[in-house]
Amino acid sequence: MKDNSTNIFLRLGQQYFGWLKNDITNKIHIALSTLFFIVSIYELGFSKLHHTDTVLHLIYKIYLFSYFALYYLKNFKSNFIKNRLFWLIKSAFMVWLIFFLSQSIAPISAFKVGYSFYEYINSFYLIYFLLGIIFLAEISKKINKLYLIKLNFALIIIFSFGIIIFIGALALLMPNATVGGISIIDALFTSTSAVCVTGLSVVDTATYFSPLGKAIVLLLIQIGGLGIMTFTTVFVYFFKTGNSLREQIILKDAFSADNPSDVFRIAFKILIVTIAIEAVGAFLIFMNISNSPIVGFGNKLEFSVFHSISAFCNAGFSTQTNGLNESFLRFNYGIFWIISFLIIVGGIGFPLIISTLNFFKALIKGYISKYLMGTVLHKYPKIININSRIALIMTGILLLLGTLSFFVLEYHNTLQPHTTFYGKLAVSFFNSVTPRTAGFNNVDMTSIGRPMILIMIFLMWVGASPASTGGGIKTTTFAVAFLNIFSVSRGLGRIEIYNRKIRNNSERRTLAVIILSLLTIGFGTFLIVLVQPNLSILAIAFECFSAYGTVGLSLGITGGLDEFSKSVLIGLMFLGRVGTLNFMIGILKNVQVERYQFPKENILIN
Numbered sequence: 333m334k335d336n337s338t339n340i341f342l343r344l345g346q347q348y349f350g351w352l353k354n355d356i357t358n359k360i361h362i363a364l365s366t367l368f369f370i371v372s373i374y375e376l377g378f379s380k381l382h383h384t385d386t387v388l389h390l391i392y393k394i395y396l397f398s399y400f401a402l403y404y405l406k407n408f409k410s411n412f413i414k415n416r417l418f419w420l421i422k423s424a425f426m427v428w429l430i431f432f433l434s435q436s437i438a439p440i441s442a443f444k445v446g447y448s449f450y451e452y453i454n455s456f457y458l459i460y461f462l463l464g465i466i467f468l469a470e471i472s473k474k475i476n477k478l479y480l481i482k483l484n485f486a487l488i489i490i491f492s493f494g495i496i497i498f499i500g501a502l503a504l505l506m507p508n509a510t511v512g513g514i515s516i517i518d519a520l521f522t523s524t525s526a527v528c529v530t531g532l533s534v535v536d537t538a539t540y541f542s543p544l545g546k547a548i549v550l551l552l553i554q555i556g557g558l559g560i561m562t563f564t565t566v567f568v569y570f571f572k573t574g575n576s577l578r579e580q581i582i583l584k585d586a587f588s589a590d591n592p593s594d595v596f597r598i599a600f601k602i603l604i605v606t607i608a609i610e611a612v613g614a615f616l617i618f619m620n621i622s623n624s625p626i627v628g629f630g631n632k633l634e635f636s637v638f639h640s641i642s643a644f645c646n647a648g649f650s651t652q653t654n655g656l657n658e659s660f661l662r663f664n665y666g667i668f669w670i671i672s673f674l675i676i677v678g679g680i681g682f683p684l685i686i687s688t689l690n691f692f693k694a695l696i697k698g699y700i701s702k703y704l705m706g707t708v709l710h711k712y713p714k715i716i717n718i719n720s721r722i723a724l725i726m727t728g729i730l731l732l733l734g735t736l737s738f739f740v741l742e743y744h745n746t747l748q749p750h751t752t753f754y755g756k757l758a759v760s761f762f763n764s765v766t767p768r769t770a771g772f773n774n775v776d777m778t779s780i781g782r783p784m785i786l787i788m789i790f791l792m793w794v795g796a797s798p799a800s801t802g803g804g805i806k807t808t809t810f811a812v813a814f815l816n817i818f819s820v821s822r823g824l825g826r827i828e829i830y831n832r833k834i835r836n837n838s839e840r841r842t843l844a845v846i847i848l849s850l851l852t853i854g855f856g857t858f859l860i861v862l863v864q865p866n867l868s869i870l871a872i873a874f875e876c877f878s879a880y881g882t883v884g885l886s887l888g889i890t891g892g893l894d895e896f897s898k899s900v901l902i903g904l905m906f907l908g909r910v911g912t913l914n915f916m917i918g919i920l921k922n923v924q925v926e927r928y929q930f931p932k933e934n935i936l937i938n
Contacts (some may be wrong), residue, residue: 361472363398368395372460376544377506391553392459399466426602434468487918490910493556497527497906500552509545517895524902525553528719528909529801531648531884532875534891534898535608538653543634549649556647556909557678558606579602602682606644607667613640614673619850620666643674646802648771648884656774665758668774672762675770679796680727684720707900716834719808723797726807734764734791741784746775765792769802771884778888782870785887789874803882805906812842841913848912853880857905860897867892875901880908 372392500523504514514522518534520537525532526549535541618636626632635651642649652658661667678683716724739747741759747756759774766772767788780788795804812827812834819827826836856876861869873888878885879901893901907915 338560355441362493364395365399365463365470366466368392368463372463373503373506376460376506377503391458392463396459396462396466405716472580478885486910486914490915490918493527493906493910496552496555497523500527500548504541504545506544508542508547510541511539514540517898521898521902524556524905525554525555526647526649528882528905529553529556529645529647529769529803530879530881530905530908531642531880532886532890532901532905533649534893535886536653537649537653546634546638546651551642552672553645553647553649554641557647558602564617598686601686601689605682606684607678609674610637610640610644613644613670616670617667620664620670624660624664626660628882635836639671643671643772644678644801646675646678646769646771646796646800646882650772655771656772657776662774663755665755668758668762671770671772672765674767674771675768676727676731679769679800679802681723681797681800683722684723684797687716687720713835718830719798721830722811723807725795726811727797730768730791730794730807731761731764734787735761737787738763738784741781741787742775745781747780763788764791767883767885768794769796769804769881769883771878774883777885785870785874788885789809789877792877792883793853794883795881803880805845809842809845812838813846816842845911848916849880851905852904852912856880856900859900860893864894876904879904882908 371388375388410834416495450600487794497520501516501520502508504519505516507513514535521532523535524530537546537549569713586691614633614636617640621635624632626635638649638651641647650656652661656662656667656671701808703766739756742760742763743756747759750756750759762772762774768791793804794810795806796802797807815829816839819850827839853873853876856879857869857873860867860876864872867889872891874885874887875889882905890901
């Protein structure tokens with residue numbers, strides 16, 4: 333009887349809200365979400381913020397509640413059956429939303445847990461955030477349809493990064509985003525640096541941007557670090573009951589999924605793992621700045637969250653003028669270890685992170701089964717494949733090389749202020765980690781000796797691992813090139829490692845990536861030297877390697893570059909993030925493979 337009553341209720345609900353499935357209603361949703369989003373952006377970026385007890389904000393809140401309530405009821409049964417976790421999350425969100433609306437429209441004294449808490453939940457910033465969520469949800473449904481267009485997938489990635497950079501630049505041009513305004517080229521440079529998780533700055537992030545501007549930069553860093561596909565896929569998965577098989581097949585390779593049905597699960601895992609790691613990092617940073625001159629809980633929280641996200645995404649942006657070389661941070665070795673850990677985890681690659689978490693999850697499950705249920709699990713998920721093993725080994729080698737080099741070469745230079753062995757080791761390790769696409773600095777970069785500068789250029793060029801938040805030519809690319817040298821030297825006709833043969837396609841891509849990266853960086857360096865010959869060629873080359881490797885370290889010339897040089901660096905940052913080879917694949921037409929072969933010929937190579 334109970335089941336029949338539930339089914340009757342669900343059928344009535346589906347009939348009542350069935351009109352939501354019509355195309356007209358979907359268009360109304362898109363139109364309203366776009367309208368409210370534009371109006372809220374105008375309020376936030378161009379006008380003075382008003383108190384929340386206005387008619388406009390009341391309309392916002394009613395629309396928010398109506399949208400989420402109708403969506404929740406429409407998908408109640410399907411969400412409950414398909415995924416209980418999502419159903420619980422959405423149910424908890426609806427409970428919070430009802431509480432939020434009840435406090436906003438008709439405050440009840442019994443609900444007021446405290447004035448500050450009430451003000452927080454009634455904040456217009458939360459309203460704008462939720463309006464943005466709805467807008468992104470509706471737009472994401474349309475963006476994912478782009479994957480069905482018969483375009484080169486690399487071209488779609490290029491366009492997506494370009495669009496986000498353009499929108500970010502427009503957002504930074506809003507009057508309320510900066511303290512005294514910003515030029516178009518500087519806004520474009522900052523947006524590109526944030527989306528491409530580089531960290532190079534032509535203006536001081538700490539003093540030039542308002543809290544709104546810093547929030548925009550942080551959002552661009554997060555989107556750029558994870559990729560637009562991750563966000564749109566998660567939004568579509570969260571706000572829809574499913575996607576077509578064709579969409580799943582197209583997105584399968586982008587997320588390294590074994591099966592098309594795993595795409596949305598992996599995308600959601602990437603987002604959840606990222607948020608969890610960044611939250612832990614922010615908490616640890618917050619605990620390590622308890623005695624710092626940063627005043628107030630909110631300011632300390634802002635510092636912690638900003639640097640945690642910036643570190644995990646390998647961005648290198650800081651809310652301090654001198655970065656981590658500020659007087660109160662210079663000897664805070666705990667901060668260095670925490671940020672180094674976040675950089676390494678962010679740069680190691682999401683497939684390895686998720687595989688490791690799955691292994692520990694299975695391990696815990698195995699212990700529970702063994703000691704509580706008396707059964708033994710013999711199957712555990714595989715963590716390390718050839719790609720992950722190469723990435724881990726190369727990461728370890730580069731970290732060791734960088735740490736020893738900095739410790740030895742800078743012992744009597746930038747390491748002199750650090751009197752203890754522990755301090756010198758912490759600073760050396762940090763400066764081994766940060767050139768590999770992160771870009772934070774805890775020493776004066778202009779004081780570093782030239783030998784170490786050259787090693788940093790090499791570290792910036794190699795960069796992080798594939799499928800990570802970092803840039804560079806990637807550790808696996810350099811490893812395959814290095815293995816190819818040994819293979820040719822030994823007279824082998826193939827590359828072998830761990831009883832596996834590297835495919836010829838990987839060898840060809842490795843050569844192409846290395847040559848294109850050096851040509852691109854060299855051409856960028858030549859252009860800047862051509863227009864600004866007064867600058868040091870070493871400083872320019874360092875800047876170009878930093879831009880292409882999406883690192884963000886500088887020898888102090890970024891702020892003094894003219895508009896043309898800034899444009900060159902913008903191009904290098906963009907190509908470094910999307911990949912020069914991917915860029916060429918996107919713009920060049922694929923040649924149809926013919927079923928014939930020409931006669932072979934040897935080329936003399938000395």
